[in-house]
Amino acid sequence: MASELTTPEGTPAHAGALAVRVRGLVKEFGSRRVLDGLDLTVRHGEFVALLGRSGSGKSTLLRILCGLDRDVVGQSTVDGTVSVAFQQPRLLDWRTVWRNVVLGLKVDDPRATARRALAEVQLADRADAWPRTLSGGEAQRVSLARALVREPDLLLLDEPFAALDALTRLAMHRLVGRLWARHTPAVLLVTHDVDEALALADRILVMDAGRIIAEHVLTAPRPRRLAELAPLRTDVLADLGVNDSDDGDDSEAA
């Protein structure tokens, strides 16, 4: 993977170029084909949300993009460095928060580097805490700090907020939006939450049976009013096989 330069302002020197290029990707587990000739591109600095039913192959794709699974057919290229945050924060219980953040990172002053990253997720005061003493949302913020401290060109997020309560999730959306605007990595966010995708993404992709079956480009400025995006929300839900007029209203069913 080639390393990429960034300007001091954090604007990618390669804006417009591709951070991810996937063509004809096929992944089989035994006789089961999970990715079936998938094509995908993500531009540097672009925020892409990936939705799809359970089992449609989203996590499999992310594992391939971050190099955890190389047993594939087809082309999968990432231009630059990659960080991942999973649904579970996956912190090491026997290391303090700040040591988790800089785990494996070679820098002159790891503690100061970790504190700066923790300050970005409003957790500087928990640097010396043990992971078990954190709330779910705090642990997830540590996981984000750990991903961002590596200043990745590509940030892969696999349902990182799914386990959080609704209010914490909204706060996390705002935080991720701010961090993305500041650091400008390309982001590929896997989520089941259509509103999360509408709030954050430049582009929404819907995956089914191992391929991208729909693409929606969002041009509305941020922060977004979700009410104004209701027609798009309906379209995305339809791509997912959900008819949102079914939502809890049985009055027309008779």
Ligand SMILES: Nc1ncnc2c1ncn2[C@@H]1O[C@H](COP(=O)(O)OP(=O)(O)OP(=O)(O)O)[C@@H](O)[C@H]1O
């Ligand atoms: N290591 C594995 N061995 C065998 N089958 C696997 C393996 N990993 C994933 N699969 C299968 O591949 C399919 C896609 O799995 P994947 O985890 O990519 O789905 P997903 O879209 O992330 O689903 P979810 O939304 O539930 O997280 C599933 O049917 C799963 O059972």
Ligand SMILES: [Mg+2]
């Ligand atoms: Mg998954």
